[in-house]
Amino acid sequence: MQMAEIALFFSAFFAATILPFSSEATFILALKSGMPSLNAIVSASVGNILATVFNYYLGYFLYKQTKAKLLTSKIGKRLYLFGHQYGYYALILSWLPFIGDPLTLVAGLVRLNFLWFVLIAGSLRILRYYFILIFMGT
DSSP states (O other): OOHHHHHHHHHHHHHTTTSOOOHHHHHHHHHHTTOOHHHHHHHHHHHHHHHHHHHHHHHHHTHHHHHHHHTTSHHHHHHHHHHHHHHHHHGGGTTSTTTHHHHHHHHHHTTOOHHHHIIIIIHHHHHHHHHHHHHHTO
C-alpha cells in the first residue's frame, strides 16, 4: 500500500466518525492525482466501512447507559422503538453526510444484527465512491 492510499484510508475512516471531515474531496483528489480507480475505491471503502463498524460498536457498548435514559421519557421510548422497528430502513440513509454516521451509531445502540448492518451500510459506502467515480468520468 502506498502513502496516498494510506492517507485516503484514514481520510475515509475519520470522515465516517463524528469528526467533520470529507472523504469525498480526498477521494477525488486521489483520483485526479493519478491513483488507480480500484485502489482508490478499495482504500476509501475499507476505511469508511471500518469506521462505521467502530461507530456501531460504540453504540453497542453505550447500550445500557443510553437505554435506561431513553426509556425514562415518552419521546425516548418512541425513538427507541422506532429504531428497532425501522432501523434497517434508516440504514439506507447511512451513506449521507451529517446524518449517516450517527445512524451507524444508533444501529449499534438498538443492536441491529451486525451482519445485516455491515451488508447494508458497507455496500452503500462502496456505491457512494463508485458513483463519484462514474460522475467524474474516470
